[in-house]
Amino acid sequence: MASTAAVSSKARASSTEASLTPTRAFVPDPYLDLATYAAAADLLTLSLGPQHPSTHGVFRVVLYLDGELIVKAVPHVGYLHRGVEKLCEKLSYSNVTPILDKNDYVAPMCNEQAANMVFEQLLGVEVPLRAKFVRTLLAELQRIASHLLWLGTFAMDLGGALGGGTSVFMYCFRERELILDLFEELTGCRFHYNTHCIGGNRHDIPAGYPALVHQSLDLIEARLLEYLGMLEHPIFRDRTRGVGTVDAELALELGLTGPLLRASGIDHDLRRDAPYHVYDLLDVNVICDDGGDCYARYKVRLQEIAESIRLSRLLIDNLPAGPICSTKPLSGVTQFKITSGQAYVAIESPRGELGTWLIAGGKGMNPYRMKLRPPSLHALAAVPYLFPRHTLSDAVAILGSLDPIMGEADR
Amino acid sequence: MLYLTATLQSLFSTLRQSLKKPTTVEYPKVVRPRAPRLRASFALTKDAAGDENCIGCKKCEKVCPSEVIALTTVKKPSPITGKSRGYASDFTLNLQGCIICELCVQVCPTDAIVMVQDQEKPGFSREDLVLTMDKLYDNGEKKLRLSWANASVLAEHQNPERKHA
Amino acid sequence: MSDEPSAPVAADGGAAAAAAPPSLLQGAAAIEPGEASEVVLARLAQACPSALARAAEQTSKRAARAQALEGFLRERFGVEPDPSNGGPLVPAERHFELARALKEELGYKLYVTVCASHWPAQKTKTGEDPEHFELATVLRTLGSGTHQACWRVRIAADVAVVDSLVPLFAGADWQEREQFDLLGVRFRGHPDLRRLMLPDEWEGHPLRKDYAIDTRCVPWR
Structure with a gap:
């Protein structure tokens, strides 16, 4: 647990953007076209879910990761849609x-x-x-x-x-x-x-x-x-x-x-x-x-x-x-x-x-x-x-x- | 940061908890007391004279949101009074689909079906969990004391004219 | 939990059970009596002194807002309020204009929901009512005396397009996608209109009235 915190704080420190805390000036574009992202080739696509001990219920988020940093998150719902x-x-x-x-x-x-x-x-x-x-x-x-x-x-x-x-x-x-x-x-x-x-x-x-x-x-x-x-x-x-x-x-x-x-x-x-x-x-x-x-x-x-x-x-x-x-x-x-x-x-x-x-x-x-x-x-x-x-x-x-x-x- | 003090803090709180009396009980040696109103399974009742209460009106079948009750109505003379009246034959309640909503108990006009506090034992086949008429009347003989309400009691609770101190 | 010695079934069972009606557990059916409502209300008024005054103030605020909204709708949009039907019917072309005006001028800043419904063609007293969709939108003001503004929009079934509110409220995104998914109503200007609940390759729109509830769906492989 201590090492995770260390890594995350390191990732924050090495970010090239002004600050990691989203301010109103910066709102992540949920429809971000990844082709425009600089390091697009190095992105790791990770599917968080639908079964995952940390997601509450069946919920899937497809994460595009640049190292440990999430660049884009695409959620998919509907796994529990029962009509x-x-x-x-x-x-x-x-x-x-x-x-x-x-x-x-x-x-x-x-x-x-x-x-x-x-x-x-x-x-x-x-x-x-x-x-x-x-x-x-x-x-x-x-x-x-x-x-x-x-x-x-x-x-x-x-x-x-x-x-x-x-x-x-x-x-x-x-x-x-x-x-x-x-x-x-x-x-x-x-x-x-x-x-x-x-x-x-x-x-x-x-x-x-x-x-x-x-x-x-x-x-x-x-x-x-x-x-x-x-x-x-x-x-x-x-x-x-x-x-x-x-x-x-x-x-x-x-x-x-x-x-x-x-x-x-x-x-x-x-x-x-x-x-x-x-x-x-x-x-x-x-x-x-x-x-x-x-x-x-x-x-x-x-x-x-x-x-x-x-x-x-x-x-x-x-x-x-x-x-x-x-x-x-x-x-x-x-x-x-x-x-x-x-x-x-x-x-x-x-x-x-x-x-x-x-x-x-x-x-x-x-x-x-x-x-x-x-x-x-x-x-x-x-x-x-x-x-x-x-x-x-x-x-x-x-x-x-x-x-x-x-x-x-x-x- | 090494989070040393934080780790020691957590360890200390765990130690403190471990020295307290545990919350867990050794089931089934210790059975947790169930609330009197617990509803788990079903029973069909007979009236004081021994005649089946169910008249086969199918209200429970219609009201069930999960459609787990199926019965056929027959008209035949009563073994007790001799008069011809409606009975249910082939009353089946599929406990696998039941959502324990108590609506069938609520609508029954003759207080025939009630819910009992005792859960059905698990079975090895799906048929074990389909309550047939024999099983339901059997529950009525043996487990009726474990039910707290029939339609009349519930209606009394919900009576809009009810006045009490 | 031991069973009591079971009375012999059938023949004698009636006699053993005849002594008492279906036995009810002690105390389960007994109801907690309350006190007279005047006593209770007086005591609560003492315990929560500002509650009633605040509730009254909010009721009047809400009534004032409702009146302001009615007047606004009447002047700017020429529609009469229709509270029993959830809200007035506004022309579809002015849907976005109304939402923008409510958000920016009247302070309905919280996007609540949108609800589309499918009305198949039916005969009414006045003639034939063609197949159409009805879209109901709800917005809300914030804070004390919050008031919800609801209005409905009628969309012809052959076109089935209405302006999207996403440029105004980002929260409309998924709600509109869901209505598209389940009913097939398209939203002009929505940045990413695709199915939300159902798989992308699903055919049909389940909440339409001509979609049978027991339509077979092929299991996903």
């Missing part, structure tokens, strides 16, 4: 939720919520207050779980699967198990819950749940400090500081949202700025950082975990009484019909703005066209802009910090 949007066109509205769970498979609550919110908007259904609280709580717990998974895999990317990397991975997953246990108590499934329905939630908070939530969150909070201690490490800092810098203008142009945008200094969070569920009752602290590099993204996500813990505590302590579903319990596939209308609804998933554009038409039994707006797709579209001028080891760090989930990027 979910076409499949949704033949499912009824109540059936879509369990299938969409599998999109962003790390934060399934968010997919379910985004889909059901757009159905409810077109149907004109109002979700009861208790259901809104439960949905917000589930979204925040899911955010904690997703960021913990990200942290584990990011540290593993930087450390390698065999050696020190898997330690942080295991610790993060140990904490994530606590959250998944909470979800199991509530819905019955640790993953892919199908707990949301049109009009509210299907499962209600069981008796004794708040004590359990507090217990788990106490443990996570205590261990979060441990992670900070473990990762505030010279090697980690050198590998992530100044690496993959995205300045604010580039982030906006690329359509990045979520922690990627906030780490570049733009104060934009749908939970605070376009509140849904009960976020309008909560003071959501939006964490921003000016760095724009991997380290800033790491800091933002870590602090978001702390913020989500605080919000979850607030929510579970203040649960209103009442029904959790405003529509009659599901009695068949023909229960919900939306014959016309189009709408776009977006929520703030752990990765950014997750939205659903729904076009209803025809007989109204199935969505006519359901388009899911994945934040990971834009994160991956940033790869050709971020990889050049970095070395291969930096590329792995950048890809980890972008937090792409191929399930939602490819659908």
Whole structure:
């Protein structure tokens, strides 16, 4: 590990360009024609992926390397394309939720919520207050779980699967198990819950749940400090500081949202700025950082975990009484019909703005066209802009910090 | 830079962790407690008199997003009451394609199908994972105590008129 | 997890199980009672004092933006708002002009998404509606009171070309490539229009309505 850092710093020093940190004056041309590159004959073509322990999901980047320096990166997506949007066109509205769970498979609550919110908007259904609280709580717990998974895999990317990397991975997953246990108590499934329905939630908070939530969150909070201690490490800092810098203008142009945008200094969070569920009752602290590099993204996500813990505590302590579903319990596939209308609804998933554009038409039994707006797709579209001028080891760090989930990027 | 202090820092934190109580448990000597609401496999139920609850209405078959349920409806006289009513014959549930979404439980009008907490044991052939009617009613006899909800309980949870303290 | 001694099947099974209905685990179905919503809301208002005021401020900001957008569309483009259908229908030639105006003059700087849909020829009450595509675009303002601007563009099926927004928003690149891939809508001015999700040599555009969902695809070798 020490030698890699030495090589990368040497490569940086020997670069003939002014600086390796991309500034606005220099934006790598993602469509760079390699024939115009000076040392074109010496370029090494390396295919990073689609199976690779450091790519999150099946994602392939073809790298053109000049020595260790990446000159051009061409990403290829679609290895996990399952045709979910076409499949949704033949499912009824109540059936879509369990299938969409599998999109962003790390934060399934968010997919379910985004889909059901757009159905409810077109149907004109109002979700009861208790259901809104439960949905917000589930979204925040899911955010904690997703960021913990990200942290584990990011540290593993930087450390390698065999050696020190898997330690942080295991610790993060140990904490994530606590959250998944909470979800199991509530819905019955640790993953892919199908707990949301049109009009509210299907499962209600069981008796004794708040004590359990507090217990788990106490443990996570205590261990979060441990992670900070473990990762505030010279090697980690050198590998992530100044690496993959995205300045604010580039982030906006690329359509990045979520922690990627906030780490570049733009104060934009749908939970605070376009509140849904009960976020309008909560003071959501939006964490921003000016760095724009991997380290800033790491800091933002870590602090978001702390913020989500605080919000979850607030929510579970203040649960209103009442029904959790405003529509009659599901009695068949023909229960919900939306014959016309189009709408776009977006929520703030752990990765950014997750939205659903729904076009209803025809007989109204199935969505006519359901388009899911994945934040990971834009994160991956940033790869050709971020990889050049970095070395291969930096590329792995950048890809980890972008937090792409191929399930939602490819659908 | 040799990163000497950094390496020592890492080693020290590993040492500290190794002296703590391990998180892992020795499965299967220690079985992790499952949540009461865990849903893993299926069972078909019989009513108090011993008559099959399933009337063969095919709602579960229609609602299943993965289309793993297949059944045929027959009308025949009930062995308990003598009246002619619908029954299901050839009820098969292909557990290999099941996404454990609980929608079949939700829509059942007679609370016939429920989900049980006990997972099916792995098998050596694909047929072992296709739950036939006998297996499902067998689960209903033996494992019903491991289910927490049927359609009525879920409907009660989701009742829009529900009021409770 | 040991099975309880299994009651004899069939004959006696009814009697043993007749004692209790399908037994439910203790506590699984019991619901955590909440408190009255007034109590909860009052307590939250105390814990998060600035939340309600900020939400109200943002709602008014968003409403003001929505009104400004409506006025802008009416004056400059002559289209009426159509919120139940996702947004007004704007003439296809003015698609790029609208996006540029929104980005530079009204501050809709975040590119959100584009969604194309295929409408085969069908008979309506007013006559025959020819086959066409509809492209919906969403942009968003930043920060407090963020507002999303959606509009739709109708593209004739035989031409199936519309201006690309890549010169304005680099994030439109992959979204437009995906719509080209899945629906066959071409984008004029896109620097690199090729398939994104599907392999390059795939034939057909799957999300079109005439593409059967069970079209056989040859396994890749």
